[in-house]
Amino acid sequence: MARSGKRRYTAYWLLAPGAIWLVLFFVVPFYSLVATSLYDPNGSVLSGYKVTYHFSNYWHALKSYHPELLRSLWYAGLATLVCLVVGYVLAYAIAFKAGKWRNLLLVLVIAPFFTSFLLRTLSWKLILSDHGFVVSTLQNVHILSHDGRLLNTWFAVVAGIVYNFLPFMVLPLYASLEKVDGRLIEAAGDLYANPFRAFFKVTWPLSLPGVVAGTLLTFIPAAGDYINAQLLGGPGQTMVGNKIENLFTTSQDYPDAGALSMILMILIIGMVMVYIRTSGTEDLV
Amino acid sequence: MSQGSSEGSRSLHLSQLTKEFANFTAVKSLDLDVPHGSFFALLGPSGCGKTTTLRMVAGLETPTSGTIRIGDTDITYAKPYQRPVNTVFQSYALFPHLDIYENVAFGLRRRRSSEVHRQVNDMLALVELTSQARKKPAQLSGGQQQRVALARALINRPDVLLLDEPLGALDLKLRRAMQLELKRIQTEVGLTFIHVTHDQEEAMTMADTIAVMNAGVIEQMGAPNDLYENPKTTFVANFLGQSNLIAGKVLGPDGDFAKVNMHGVTVSIPTSRAHASGSDGWIGIRPEKVLIAGVGEEIDAPGNHLDGGIVTDVSFVGVSTQYMVRMPWGQELQVFEQNTGRRRLFAKGETVDLSWRPEYAFLLDASQDVNAGIEED
Numbered sequence: 001m002a003r004s005g006k007r008r009y010t011a012y013w014l015l016a017p018g019a020i021w022l023v024l025f026f027v028v029p030f031y032s033l034v035a036t037s038l039y040d041p042n043g044s045v046l047s048g049y050k051v052t053y054h055f056s057n058y059w060h061a062l063k064s065y066h067p068e069l070l071r072s073l074w075y076a077g078l079a080t081l082v083c084l085v086v087g088y089v090l091a092y093a094i095a096f097k098a099g100k101w102r103n104l105l106l107v108l109v110i111a112p113f114f115t116s117f118l119l120r121t122l123s124w125k126l127i128l129s130d131h132g133f134v135v136s137t138l139q140n141v142h143i144l145s146h147d148g149r150l151l152n153t154w155f156a157v158v159a160g161i162v163y164n165f166l167p168f169m170v171l172p173l174y175a176s177l178e179k180v181d182g183r184l185i186e187a188a189g190d191l192y193a194n195p196f197r198a199f200f201k202v203t204w205p206l207s208l209p210g211v212v213a214g215t216l217l218t219f220i221p222a223a224g225d226y227i228n229a230q231l232l233g234g235p236g237q238t239m240v241g242n243k244i245e246n247l248f249t250t251s252q253d254y255p256d257a258g259a260l261s262m263i264l265m266i267l268i269i270g271m272v273m274v275y276i277r278t279s280g281t282e283d284l285v
Numbered sequence: 286m287s288q289g290s291s292e293g294s295r296s297l298h299l300s301q302l303t304k305e306f307a308n309f310t311a312v313k314s315l316d317l318d319v320p321h322g323s324f325f326a327l328l329g330p331s332g333c334g335k336t337t338t339l340r341m342v343a344g345l346e347t348p349t350s351g352t353i354r355i356g357d358t359d360i361t362y363a364k365p366y367q368r369p370v371n372t373v374f375q376s377y378a379l380f381p382h383l384d385i386y387e388n389v390a391f392g393l394r395r396r397r398s399s400e401v402h403r404q405v406n407d408m409l410a411l412v413e414l415t416s417q418a419r420k421k422p423a424q425l426s427g428g429q430q431q432r433v434a435l436a437r438a439l440i441n442r443p444d445v446l447l448l449d450e451p452l453g454a455l456d457l458k459l460r461r462a463m464q465l466e467l468k469r470i471q472t473e474v475g476l477t478f479i480h481v482t483h484d485q486e487e488a489m490t491m492a493d494t495i496a497v498m499n500a501g502v503i504e505q506m507g508a509p510n511d512l513y514e515n516p517k518t519t520f521v522a523n524f525l526g527q528s529n530l531i532a533g534k535v536l537g538p539d540g541d542f543a544k545v546n547m548h549g550v551t552v553s554i555p556t557s558r559a560h561a562s563g564s565d566g567w568i569g570i571r572p573e574k575v576l577i578a579g580v581g582e583e584i585d586a587p588g589n590h591l592d593g594g595i596v597t598d599v600s601f602v603g604v605s606t607q608y609m610v611r612m613p614w615g616q617e618l619q620v621f622e623q624n625t626g627r628r629r630l631f632a633k634g635e636t637v638d639l640s641w642r643p644e645y646a647f648l649l650d651a652s653q654d655v656n657a658g659i660e661e662d
Contacts, residue, residue, distance in 0.1 A: 186345055187378035189365040191437065192395035201391075205382045 037258030045252050057259040065243050065260055072240040073267070075154070075229075076222035079161035080169075083218050084211065086162070087169035091210075092203075094170075095177040109170050121160055121231045128156050128232065152234030160228035168217040176210025177203070212279050220268055240264055294356030295321040295444045297342070297477060302351035304337050311337040313501040314351065319479060319494075321444070324471050326480045326492035330524070330658070334501040335481045339447050342479065343372045355444050366395070371438035372447040376454070377430050379422035385409070385433050386418040392441040408440045411470065428459045435467070439474065448480045452487065464490045485525045489513065497521050499658065513571075517560045519649050522569050524658030529575065529618045530567040530649070535559075542643060548614040552589045553643040565651035572619035574645040577608060577631065578638050586640040594618070594637045599630065606630055610637060 035051050037058070043049035062069070094105045112120060127134055128150040135151075138144040150156050180203055188198035226241030233239075240260065247257035299317040303310065312334040319325045327335040340346040342353060344365035353361045360368050371392065379388050389408055393401045409415045412432040422430055431451060438446055451467070452460045468491050471478045482488050488495050489509040496506040497520070505512060505521045513525055522528040533552070536544040542553040547568055554568065561567075578584045580592065597617060598609035601624075608620040608631065620639065622628065631637055 181378070183374060183376055183378040184380060186365070187372070187374060187380070188391070190343055190345070190370075190372045190374075191392035191441070192366045193391075194364070194366050197395060201395075202380060202382075 033258055033261060035258075036254050037262045039255040039258070041253075041255045043255075045254070049254060054255065057255045058263060061256050061259040061263060064256070065240065068238050068240045068243045069260075069264065069267070071238070072223050072264070073271075075158050075161060075237075075239060076219050076225075079158050079165065079222050080215050080219040082158070082162045083166050083169040084215060087166055087173055087214060088207075088211075090166075091170050091173035091177050094174055095180075096182075106174070109167050109174075112167065117164060118227060121164065121227050124156075124160055124163065125151065125231050128159075151232060152237065154233070154237055156232040157229050157237045157239075160232045161222045161225060164225075164228065165218045165222050168221070169214040172213035172217060173207065173210040176207045176213075180206045208279065212276065216272060216275075220272070223268055224264060295477070296356065297445050297479070298352075298354040299338070299342070300352050300354070302338070302341060302353065303349045304334070304341060304346060305349045310501055312341070312348075315501075315503060317496065317503065317506075319445070319477060321477050322475050323494055324468065324478045324480065324492050326482060326488035326495045327498055328482055328485060328488040328495050328525075329498035330483055333498040335483075335498045336449060338498075339372075339449055339479065339481045342445065343370055343447055344368050345372075369444040370447060371441050371443040372449060373431075373434045373438045373451045375449045375451065377422075377434040379430060379433055379437070381422055384419050384421055385414060385425070388422065388433055389436045389440055391437060396441075404440055408436045411439075411473070412436045427455055428463065431455060431463060432466075435470070439470070439476070442474075443476065445477045445479060448478060450482055451480070452482075452484075460487070467491060489525070495525075497524060499524075514645075515558050515647055516569065517649070518657070519567060519569075519653040519655055520658035522647070522649060522658070523656070527572055527619060528569045529572060530569050530655050531616060531618070532651070533566055533568040533648070535561060535564050535566055535648070543648060545648060548612070550589075550591055552646065554646045554648045555644055558644075558646065559648040561648045561650045563651060567649040567651060567653070567655060569647045569649055570641050570645060572607070573605070573621040573623070574641050575618065575620045576640050577610070577620045577622055578640070579631070580636050580638060582638070584638060584640040586642045588640075588643050589646070590638065590640045592638045594639050596631050596633050596635045596637055599633055601630070608637075610639060612639075 036049075038051050038053050038055065039049040039057070040052040040054050041057060041060070090109070094102055094109075098105050126132065129135070130149050130151060135144065135149060138150075139146055139148060144150070184202050184206070185198050188202045189195070193201055224241050226239055226245050229237050229239040229242050244257055244260050244264070247253045247260065297317075297319040299315055302312055302315040302317075304312040315334075315338060327338060329335045337346060341348050344360070344363060344367075348361060351361070352359055355369060360370075380391065383391070386405055386409070390401050390405045393404060398404070405418075406415065409418055412435060414429060414432055414436065417425060417429060422433065425433065431454070434451070448467075452463050455463060464487055467478075467480075471491075480488070480492060492509060494506065495509055495512055497504045497512065499520050505517045512521060516522040516525065516528070519528075519530060522530065531547055533545040533547040536546050536551065538544070538556065539553065541556055543556055543559045545552050545554055545566065545568055552568060559566070576584050576586050577594075584590070591612065593613040594610040596608055597611050600607045603624065605621045605624050608622070609617045610620055611617050618639065
């Protein structure tokens with residue numbers, strides 16, 4: 001009996017490090033964020049804040065910053081879509097066509113992580129700069145007008161997000177495509193499905209778990225991202241992440257910053273729940 | 286597909302079909318005609334080219350040379366989805382994300398068939414899976430999955446149905462039941478079945494015609510009992526059942542028989558069963574055709590009488606007793622005796638006489654490997 005009693009506690013001991021970590025770095029900060037979002041807005045960093053359950057902070061944040069909020073969702077959605085198309089083709093090629101190059105290509109997908117996120121985004125700023133090679137070439141072939149630019153446009157911001165989050169799309173897609181049994185595709189061909197139909201009737205549905213995982217892993221961080229908008233965008237491309245950062249660090253308007261963070265989080269959680277429901281991944285094998 | 290066309294125009298013809306891979310030839314200039322409505326088995330050990338042949342008919346491999354025709358239509362280079370051929374895959378390859386109903390309906394839907402619902406229900410009834418229609422493949426047992434795979438192919442009424450070791454994953458008892466089931470369904474639907482297998486018993490149970498393949502060529506083709514009773518090569522003699530092969534020298538013809546000297550004893554073999562070209566040959570006799578008796582006891586077989594055998598091993602297997610008997614020239618022969626209960630068992634070490642009826646023996650060419658076709662396991 002003593003032995004089984006000991007066994008019973010082993011699970012808790014094993015859980016402890018993770019649980020302590022979560023309490024310290026998630027539950028406590030989260031509680032503090034919720035509290036911050038409900039501060040009395042009349043306080044200040046100097047005079048101190050009081051939790052007054054001031055729910056109108058949310059309304060105020062929504063009213064003041066809804067353009068940034070919507071823009072964030074729009075940019076993140078567009079970038080996720082582009083990532084999905086580009087990433088699916090890439091993952092498909094690696095899983096089915098790469099042969100002996102498969103491992104090398106996978107390493108190359110992850111390779112950008114060896115350099116800092118910030119540094120890579122800064123280099124894109126150089127690449128897309130007004131007098132850079134890319135812009136002048138596009139101007140010469142009249143894709144851009146002679147004073148057209150890429151930097152400080154929505155295009156640069158979305159492209160930056162696509163670039164930075166592509167591996168998060170490719171890896172789960174690859175993982176689920178790699179598991180698709182080639183014999184099923186043969187069977188589909190044997191049963192009168194041409195390659196196009198075999199893809200949409202067999203490969204695509206079987207890769208849906210990867211599609212769902214990849215889009216979530218891309219969309220969620222992309223919606224909260226502010227580095228791309230800050231480095232590659234201009235004032236017209238401000239995303240909600242920039243606003244939150246600004247409210248916390250520059251204007252030190254903690255209640256609005258807290259409320260805006262909470263709104264973003266609730267929106268994303270809501271969208272993710274609807275998405276998982278409708279994509280019906282729960283009854284995928 | 287081509288209903289209304291005559292029977293002959295839907296038979297399968299392979300001519301000089303060859304498939305070379307990077308470093309070996311899987312199928313060598315194969316000629317084969319499979320009449321419509323037959324249950325045809327391609328039998329051979331793994332690596333003999335039978336699966337490659339099947340995949341070429343299905344369109345999953347492209348032949349290096351030669352042609353594949355169904356009736357008068359050349360389908361050698363047709364895409365898999367354009368051929369009136371369906372396959373029951375070895376691993377079943379059922380679509381895991383679709384339920385049983387949709388798996389079976391897959392081919393019909395791709396061809397935009399009308400009456401999908403009625404046809405699927407009929408087919409599910411045929412394979413006795415009506416109650417499982419809305420389950421996913423993973424929820425079914427191996428035998429049920431096998432029947433789904435069969436239904437999914439069969440529903441398209443292909444000119445040729447290919448079965449790639451379809452019973453390999455089932456346990457013995459279920460396999461026997463499915464063999465009879467497959468045979469029943471084939472007779473019922475009247476389609477051409479081409480069945481690839483390495484299990485000689487399975488091939489003999491089901492097929493009307495068996496082609497024994499070895500190293501990319503067909504060694505011999507015929508009805509199961511013809512192949513078994515009158516094998517033309519040592520490979521067929523050993524692979525299909527078991528054979529005693531004894532070295533002999535051909536003495537010459539004597540009426541409808543050939544006289545052969547077998548280690549000093551003259552034995553007779555019908556000329557229709559003598560396939561040796563030179564003066565040397567392998568005398569073949571199936572273990573169950575060899576009769577065993579105590580010294581001097583009467584044996585119910587005229588001719589081919591051998592004495593001086595010593596029993597070296599006895600295994601009692603219920604329906605029969607299997608003896609190993611060492612002959613005076615040192616070779617051990619297998620003897621299977623049906624366990625009728627009317628004859629006594631012989632003990633290890635006993636001296637016995639052997640005999641067989643001349644019409645059961647066969648003669649094979651001495652140039653062939655006496656151990657060809659003996660399975661390692």
